[in-house]
Amino acid sequence: MSDPEVTDALAREHGLSEHEIALIGEILGRRPTFPELGIFSVMWSEHCSYKSSKRYLKTLPTAGACVVQGPGENAGVVDVGEGRVAVFKIESHNHPSYVEPHGGAATGVGGILRDIFTMGARPLASLDSLRFGSLEDPHQRFLVRGVVAGIADYGNAFGCATVGGEVTFHPRYSRNILVNAMNVGIARADQIFLASASGPGNPVLYVGSKTGRDGIHGASLLASAEFDEETDAKRPTVQLGDPFTEKLLLEACLEAMATGAIVGIQDMGAAGLTCSSFEMASRSGTGIEMDLDRVPQRETGMTAYELLLSESQERMLLVAEAGREGEILDVFAKWDLDAAIVGRVTDDGKMRVRWHGRVVVDIPVDPIAANAPVYERPIAEPAGRAALRELDLAKLPAERDPSGALLQLLASPNLCSREWVYRQYDQLVQSSTVLRPGGDAAVVRIPETERGLALTTDCNPRWCALDPYAGAQHAVAEAARNAAVTGARPLAVTNCLNFGSPERPECMWEFAEATRGMGDACRALGLPIVSGNVSFYNETSGEGAIPPTPTIGLVGLLEDVRHAVPASFRAPGDDVVFLGETREELGGSEYLAVRHGLERGAPPALDLAAELRLQKLLAAAAARGLLRSAHDCSDGGAAVALAECAIRSGIGLDAALPAAGPRPDVALFAESCARAVASCAPERTAELLGLAGEHGVPAARIGRTGGERIRIQPRVDVALAEAHDLWSRTLPEALG
Amino acid sequence: MSARVGVLMFPGSLDDRDLGRSFGLLGADVRMVWHKDTRLPELDGIAAPGGFSYGDYLRAGAMARFSPVMRAVLDFAASGRPVLGVCNGFQILCEAGLLPGALVRNRDLKFVCQDVRIVVEDPGQLRAELPPGRDLVLPVKHGEGAYMPDPDHKPRVAFRYVGTNPNGSTDDIAGVANEAGNVVGLMPHPEYAVDPLLGSTDGAPLLRSFMAACLAARTRR
Amino acid sequence: MKLRVLVSLKPGVLDAQGRAIEHALRDLGYAQVNGVRTGKLVVVDLDTDDPAKARALAAELCEKLLANPVIEQYEVLP
Amino acid sequence: MKLRVLVSLKPGVLDAQGRAIEHALRDLGYAQVNGVRTGKLVVVDLDTDDPAKARALAAELCEKLLANPVIEQYEVLP
Numbered sequence A: 001m002s003d004p005e006v007t008d009a010l011a012r013e014h015g016l017s018e019h020e021i022a023l024i025g026e027i028l029g030r031r032p033t034f035p036e037l038g039i040f041s042v043m044w045s046e047h048c049s050y051k052s053s054k055r056y057l058k059t060l061p062t063a064g065a066c067v068v069q070g071p072g073e074n075a076g077v078v079d080v081g082e083g084r085v086a087v088f089k090i091e092s093h094n095h096p097s098y099v100e101p102h103g104g105a106a107t108g109v110g111g112i113l114r115d116i117f118t119m120g121a122r123p124l125a126s127l128d129s130l131r132f133g134s135l136e137d138p139h140q141r142f143l144v145r146g147v148v149a150g151i152a153d154y155g156n157a158f159g160c161a162t163v164g165g166e167v168t169f170h171p172r173y174s175r176n177i178l179v180n181a182m183n184v185g186i187a188r189a190d191q192i193f194l195a196s197a198s199g200p201g202n203p204v205l206y207v208g209s210k211t212g213r214d215g216i217h218g219a220s221l222l223a224s225a226e227f228d229e230e231t232d233a234k235r236p237t238v239q240l241g242d243p244f245t246e247k248l249l250l251e252a253c254l255e256a257m258a259t260g261a262i263v264g265i266q267d268m269g270a271a272g273l274t275c276s277s278f279e280m281a282s283r284s285g286t287g288i289e290m291d292l293d294r295v296p297q298r299e300t301g302m303t304a305y306e307l308l309l310s311e312s313q314e315r316m317l318l319v320a321e322a323g324r325e326g327e328i329l330d331v332f333a334k335w336d337l338d339a340a341i342v343g344r345v346t347d348d349g350k351m352r353v354r355w356h357g358r359v360v361v362d363i364p365v366d367p368i369a370a371n372a373p374v375y376e377r378p379i380a381e382p383a384g385r386a387a388l389r390e391l392d393l394a395k396l397p398a399e400r401d402p403s404g405a406l407l408q409l410l411a412s413p414n415l416c417s418r419e420w421v422y423r424q425y426d427q428l429v430q431s432s433t434v435l436r437p438g439g440d441a442a443v444v445r446i447p448e449t450e451r452g453l454a455l456t457t458d459c460n461p462r463w464c465a466l467d468p469y470a471g472a473q474h475a476v477a478e479a480a481r482n483a484a485v486t487g488a489r490p491l492a493v494t495n496c497l498n499f500g501s502p503e504r505p506e507c508m509w510e511f512a513e514a515t516r517g518m519g520d521a522c523r524a525l526g527l528p529i530v531s532g533n534v535s536f537y538n539e540t541s542g543e544g545a546i547p548p549t550p551t552i553g554l555v556g557l558l559e560d561v562r563h564a565v566p567a568s569f570r571a572p573g574d575d576v577v578f579l580g581e582t583r584e585e586l587g588g589s590e591y592l593a594v595r596h597g598l599e600r601g602a603p604p605a606l607d608l609a610a611e612l613r614l615q616k617l618l619a620a621a622a623a624r625g626l627l628r629s630a631h632d633c634s635d636g637g638a639a640v641a642l643a644e645c646a647i648r649s650g651i652g653l654d655a656a657l658p659a660a661g662p663r664p665d666v667a668l669f670a671e672s673c674a675r676a677v678a679s680c681a682p683e684r685t686a687e688l689l690g691l692a693g694e695h696g697v698p699a700a701r702i703g704r705t706g707g708e709r710i711r712i713q714p715r716v717d718v719a720l721a722e723a724h725d726l727w728s729r730t731l732p733e734a735l736g
Numbered sequence B: 001m002s003a004r005v006g007v008l009m010f011p012g013s014l015d016d017r018d019l020g021r022s023f024g025l026l027g028a029d030v031r032m033v034w035h036k037d038t039r040l041p042e043l044d045g046i047a048a049p050g051g052f053s054y055g056d057y058l059r060a061g062a063m064a065r066f067s068p069v070m071r072a073v074l075d076f077a078a079s080g081r082p083v084l085g086v087c088n089g090f091q092i093l094c095e096a097g098l099l100p101g102a103l104v105r106n107r108d109l110k111f112v113c114q115d116v117r118i119v120v121e122d123p124g125q126l127r128a129e130l131p132p133g134r135d136l137v138l139p140v141k142h143g144e145g146a147y148m149p150d151p152d153h154k155p156r157v158a159f160r161y162v163g164t165n166p167n168g169s170t171d172d173i174a175g176v177a178n179e180a181g182n183v184v185g186l187m188p189h190p191e192y193a194v195d196p197l198l199g200s201t202d203g204a205p206l207l208r209s210f211m212a213a214c215l216a217a218r219t220r221r
Numbered sequence C, D: 001m002k003l004r005v006l007v008s009l010k011p012g013v014l015d016a017q018g019r020a021i022e023h024a025l026r027d028l029g030y031a032q033v034n035g036v037r038t039g040k041l042v043v044v045d046l047d048t049d050d051p052a053k054a055r056a057l058a059a060e061l062c063e064k065l066l067a068n069p070v071i072e073q074y075e076v077l078p
């Protein structure tokens, strides 16, 4: 099969705009070859170039005392003390997971793991933030089963514990589910590896799995080739992963790094060999010369175009110190992995690729990588959005059965037990998991230290849909609060921005608002953003876009991991303490959605100063050992938070929530910010309340743990067993 | 005198470091043994760790059994010295014929990670701190853990699940011993239940019993 | 009547399991093995004795549930 | 030549996956499905064109690695 002729039409098939096609002509002074066209199309794709989002991402706060490496590398790096750094990032794998849930979600996990160990860190813990359509829809159930099994199969077989995440259901995700995978690894501070290709003359090595025709940009290939009898075999395919190979690749990479012979290393993710080599050269201001015939190949007859664009998994590109490549090849041989010298670093700033003895690519690196086109897309607030934020509580019928409402909320798909999901994940491997999933943040010990990390992902898409600015702020605040209740100090965040098409002004407005909110909240809470990922085009024609979903992944630090505070009650007879203040805020709440079928109203007001005071109080109280348990009040409000503490521990409670106006449903189910419920040994309650006073956090003893019932004033009184049963049955009954 | 315990490392072993660390915390002298080694160092006992050896493709443990090191492990077991298999290690020992029976996919087809309660029945050489009837709370984490006995070869049942059987194994079997009692395999993970920070500490008596068997074997020789 | 259905990955899709088996067989000394691909066998027992009907139904089951056309192909054995 | 090998659980052994597929098909409304059993398909590409030799070799591979005789049976397809 010979390469097709490169025409403007073919370039457009590759997703390039007229402007971009012209720009290519300017850069090259000629028409690109077919492989070059492929390179431009992937390097200038939204995914690789961030052309629509860059302008907004630049506004985010990325500096902080703990930051070792901010955005721009494979993952962010923060100092966590004792000579260790945490390396972390979150990434989306949405569309592939919709098309092939098991394989798509699995390769999503594989991709984020490579981002972490490329930097020299050993992956320590994974989290997964998942959004699906309605749980009632059989196809969504099929997707949930496949996605969760895919995450489990990859993470479990690779040997990294999955310790947290979230799952929410909303019909607007039906055709565009979200699978966001986060990973956190640990490295020694002086052993971080970057994606640099410095030192002209240094050899470029390809290591890992062989290259096949996986995931090559479908439309462009189909539109371009004259097909022969082998058409079917050459059709581009969805890429599948192999966690076993990834585990070997991890061990081999860490061992190779320890030799000191590696100059730079970069995983081959989206757009494979192309993206990785361009990024490495661009960062170092060098060029690369490569011979594709030396690339280990899984199939016969692969073209230059295919080899350059293949997204086969479990591969890395690395640059070695000249003369020491043998040491690296030996390591990979020990682990039975392919490794080949495929080229060398040059000093002319050009990418020159040979295939079958011919030069098929000869283009300058920088105009393509660093100076890709950037767009200022039009933005416009969607019509009718402001009206959705109006809510007249006076028209809402008073809650006549608070006990029934609580049970209904506990059984609802978005609030019920997630055990069906995380039971399928190895939560323990590497002996670091101090607080397992099911509470707020998970806590993992940093190996060989007394320190711990609190890890969480959060976003309330309903709030983001009503008000993307406030919703994104809340996502940051909730993530920080989830870490704080474990006793950790929130340290830094990563983010995965899931939106519809940037070409629609409404979506772009949501994006602009959400990034502004995220930036403002991070600045107010002192949280640098060290890594992230943008996923646009989560929409299906005719059905609209997903709700804006800026998922926040957060890492918090516990100086002494033995002080980690679990979310659920520990013993009967403890005092129950309420921290914070409930306001008349039912807008966008689970209660409104589940009980009244309403998704409207303004999200709760966010008081970031109050959040900060609460965070400081929780950390101080945990360090003094005052807290037996602490759980933040979020989805479902204070009543659901208290019920969760009881259900998960098997210990009931008798408590009275502080009144918040005349409506009982507000005290019980409002989702006001900066609140938590804690339990504490009675002899230490006074100290806790005193400490709260010093921190300026409203606090009150509201009751006592114990018994077989969940009694919460106003007017909730249900049997613990019944609540437990309803809460734990929903997912297993729907999903099997 | 401390027990010299060898922990096998296959490609795809995942709990090898954890098992080694826990034995170490309890005072054993731990040596990691690479799958390509054909000769063993001086050892009193061998432990096969959990994980997904060779990706657990085909059947869990099916390919690890052919690793170069396994010849020496078979000889070691034949000499009557203690061999322990945990999770994937248990699957490997069954595939290698050191233990009777087989492990098949969990009844509900899903990987399961949770704490379970098991009761000691006839733990072969691991009897030092494991009297019959003793209860232990240990985590399981596996996808192919349903024990199926070989109809021609009744196993010595070392451990049974009490309350919840997480995988649907026959007669709630959680672990078995060979006829001689020196080879024991189980699905639950004692090595993840040693450090109080991480939860239960019921794994310690089990691992210490293995170390006691190691020392007894050394004395016998 | 009972029908046997074979579901396998399309050519070109990475079959990690097949590759692992291939390596294991080579390591065992079977140099005669050039390649291994794996798949699933599903035996369906259908409530009909009409072979044509049964085959059509089996194919329908594959389309509906047993195979994901994005990565898999299927074949109903005679 | 390529040979197809089917490995399946022996009749008495519980086939959880087969049962799950059976339930899923019933849920989809396929009442005509009386039962489902599952197994593995292994396609081996062997370095010989002699059918008898190839079949013998395939059977040997099953005995050695592909099937576990405690729980599984195998069949080399013609």
Ligand SMILES: Nc1ncnc2c1ncn2[C@@H]1O[C@H](COP(=O)(O)OP(=O)(O)O)[C@@H](O)[C@H]1O
Pocket (backbone or CB within 6 Å): A127, A128, A129, A130, A162, A163, A164, A165, A166, A167, A415, A418, A421, A422, A436, A437, A438, A439, A440, A441, A442, A457, A458, A482, A634, A635
């Ligand atoms: N997809 C998932 N993977 C792993 N753990 C999960 C997942 N979804 C939920 N969990 C666990 O369940 C807990 C409760 O979830 P959620 O109610 O979303 O927590 P929160 O409201 O505190 O953010 C999470 O903190 C996490 O530990």
Ligand SMILES: [Mg+2]
Pocket (backbone or CB within 6 Å): A439, A440, A441, A482, A631, A632, A634
């Ligand atoms: Mg929470």
